[in-house]
Amino acid sequence: EDPAPKEDPAPKEDPAPKEDPKPEPDELDSVPLPTNVKPKTSEAFEAIKSAARAKIGTLTKETEELRTRLTELEARTKDGGIPPELKKELEELRTFRNRLDVEADPKFKDFDERVKSTTTSIYDKLKQGGASDEVIKKIQDLGGIEAVEWDGLLSKLPTTIRRSIEQKLVDVETLKEDRAKAVEEAKKHASQYIAARSEQTSKQREAARAEAIKHGEELANSTEWMKEKTIPAKATPAEKKAIEAHNKLVADSRLAIKEAASDDSPQMRAALGLGVAELMRVRSEFAAHKEASTAQVDKLTKELKAATDLLERVKKGSTHRLRDTPATADENRPKHSFQESPGDAIDRLAKEAEQGQSA
Incomplete structure (x- = not known):
């Protein structure tokens, strides 16, 4: 018998596509939209939140990487992360700098000043012994008193001067040795x-x-x-x-x-210098203003005196002897207004004085 044909197996059904797991709720989900917005607005808002989530994820990852690197660096520092050769070089540089600071200390300059003073005294003694300025200059050109062979030179000097110079040479040598010892001890x-x-x-x-x-x-x-x-009790x-x-x-x-007294910084010194300059400017302007004011006061004083003198002359000119004729009636007397200005009054008085003199 012919074998029965094999039946085609039943076609396998395609499995249903797996849905992407929903992201866990985050802070962005707590930002709601109004209920009456358009669909496109809602889609755009969701796109913005997705972009924000991606950016936040990137920044979070970078932050974690930086935190990890920082932790590693801190661990290396605690464990002496500086390479041994670099650490050794750093210590040598510190030591070298400290020694330079020691040599530059003003404390040791006292030795140098004393050596300089003693050397000058030796030159003076040589001049007293008859050495010329050319000899002194030659000694200095050779390198100073240390470069001179003193036996032959001292033998030509008087005994007192020779002994004085010998003692000073010993003093110079002692000062230099003391300085070298002090510096070396400080360097240790x-x-x-x-x-x-x-x-x-x-x-x-x-x-x-x-x-x-x-x-x-x-x-x-x-x-x-x-x-x-102090404010007085009855002060206004x-x-x-x-x-x-x-x-x-x-x-x-x-x-x-x-x-200003507590701050010795360059900035404060500059500010004080500027303050002094400003004070000088104010004083100069005040002096000029005072001079101009004094001149103005003098001018006004002279004008006031001239006006006062004129008024006195007017008053004296208006006085005259009483006439024998009876006094004029009140209605014939000139009437003056209390509203009359000072200038008009002076003009009127001058006119009356002229009329009185002509009468």
Whole structure:
């Protein structure tokens, strides 16, 4: 028998597509839209939220990476993350710098000044012994007193001068040795030495500031206008206001003096210099204004005196002897208005005086 044909297997049904898992709710989902918005507006809003979620995800990832790197760097630093060779070089540089600071310390310049003074004294003694300026210059050109063979030169000098120079040469050598020992000892403990000098300098600076503040207060107390005033019990409002303004100016000025004395920075020094220049400008302008005001006062005083003299002459010119004739009736007397201006009054009096003189 023919074999029965194989039946085609039943076609497999395609599995239903898996739906993308819904993202977990986040803060953006808590931002609602109004219920009556258009569909396109809702779609655009959802697109914006999706873009924001993507950006937030990127920034969060970068933040985590940076946090991880920071943690690694902190761990390396705690464990001595600096390479040994770099650390060694750093220590050598610090030591070298400390030694340079030691050599540059003004404390050791005292040795140099004493050596210089003693050397000058040796040259003076040589001149007293008859050495010329050319000989002194030749010694200096050779490199100073250390480069000279003194036995032959000293043998030609008087005994007293020779012994004095010999002693001074010993003093110079001793000073140089003492300086070298002091510097070398300081270099052995350079860090401690620099720290001690820094502390000493800080204390000196604080002492100088305190002294400056003290002198500032003394100057303020000796300045008459920088003294506060007491408001009298019967002071008017205007007087009270003026005294309060004066006392405020005094308080602000004293505070400014204290701040300036406490601050020795370059900025404060520049500000003080500018303040002095501003004071000079104000004084110059005040002097010019005072001179102009004085001239104006002198001019007005002269004009007032001239007007007063004219008025006196007018008054004297208007007086005359009483006539024998009876007094004129009131209706015949000239009547004057109280509204008459001073100029019109002077003109009228002058006219009456002229009429009286002609009569």
